[in-house]
Amino acid sequence: TIQGDDDERIGYPTQKPEALLERIIKASSNEGDIVLDCFVGSGTTAAxxxxxxxxxxxxxxxxxxxxxxxxxxxxxxxxxxxxxxxxVNNYDASTDLERRDIVIKKYGVQTDRQEAFFDGTLDGTLVKIIDLTKPLTPLDIQTIKDELENRPEESRNITVFCYGTNSNIQAELKAENRRRAVNKMFVRDIGSEGVTTFEPASAAVDFERNGESVKITIADYISPTILARMDIDRTIFDEQIDDFRAQIDCVLIDTDYTGEHFKIVESDLPKKKEDFVDGEYTVSLPRSDARVAIKIIDMLGEETVVTEQG
Incomplete structure (x- = not known):
């Protein structure tokens, strides 16, 4: 890894020297070839x-x-x-754990650190919290069944928490439960019970066209997740935080957004942690009918994309 006094060092713990990556890439590829790094870390390979x-x-x-x-x-x-x-998949390991904790606290699930598969117990049943970023699937149920097959002495029923399901799964489980003496499964859809595990950030952005350019102004930004981390409500936030930009880590702009992917054409990346993004940008359009989009990434890594209407 990079040493502490190296000029290349950007503060990422697993950063490798560019000279090392240069030798590897030169030896294994030619100009125009594609280099893939599935664990990019500090970005040395891409750079x-x-x-x-x-x-x-x-x-x-x-x-x-x-x-x-x-x-x-x-x-x-x-x-x-x-x-x-x-x-891809909107997956975030830290957010997934936070959602799980919401369910545990909301329903009073008793956790057990010695338990590797189930998330705890509730009213005498084993609890399994399914990935809350997607609806319950038959594969999720089969995974639980496979685990129970490895526990022939286990006689407790199972409470399955999920965020979304379908009537077929519910009907099939009810039929199976009638045939089972033990290990009956009961599904609780927290979405239908009024539990919200994630409230996305919101941004107020103005787009003003002037000939072949567009002026973009971020008028406001608020992240409920950041407020929750700070343990304050919006009113207190407005009183204590002088500038909403304190929440924003960087801003990316695509001047020809298609909706399929976000192509970074302009960016606002403050050099110092204490610096704010500008919040106002004027960008040139590649053509008159191009649609502009702005991606705001906050201090917790949450992304909010706002597109120009029309």
Whole structure:
């Protein structure tokens, strides 16, 4: 890894020297080839591949790694004009744990650190909390059945918490429960019970066209997740925080947004942590009917995309 006094160092713990990646990429690829890094980290692979004339694909489950990589690439003097940014499955490990904790606290689930598969117990039943970013599927139920087959002595019933399901699964489980003496499964759809595990951030953005350019102004931004982390409501936030931009980590702009992917044409990446994004931008349009979109990424990595109407 990079040493503490190295000029390349950007503060990422797993950062590797560019010279090392340069040797590897030169030895294993030619100009125009595609270099893939599935754990991009600090972005060294993508940065070196860009410098060496390679195309590249960079991925990471850590939002901080993606933001670090984007910032690093935008600082390259001869970088390509656009970087396509895709978010796959909306998966976020930290947010997933937060949603699970909401269910545990809301329903009073008793957790057990010694238990590897189930999430705890509730009223004498075992509890399994399914991925709350998607509806319950037959595969989820089968996974529970497979686990129970490895526990022949287990006689408790199972409470399955999910966020969305379908009538077929419910009907099938009811039929199975009538045939079972033990290990009956009962599904609780927290969405239908009025439990919200995630409230997205909201942004007020103005777009003002003037000939071949567009002026973009971020008028307001608020993240319920950040408010929850700070344990304050919006009124107190407005009193204590002088500028809503304190929540925003960076701003990305696509001047020809198609809705399929986000191509970064302009970016606002503050050099210092204490600096704010500008919040006002004027960008040139590639053509008169192009649609502009702005992506706001906040301090917790949540992304909010706002597009120009019309």
């Amino acid at each position: 070196v591949a860009e410098k060496l004339g390679r195309r590249w694909i960079a991925a990471d489950i850590n939002k901080g790694a993606i933001q670090t990589t984007i910032k690093r690439l935008q600082k390259l003097p001869d970088t390509q004009l656009g970087i396509a940014h895709y978010r």
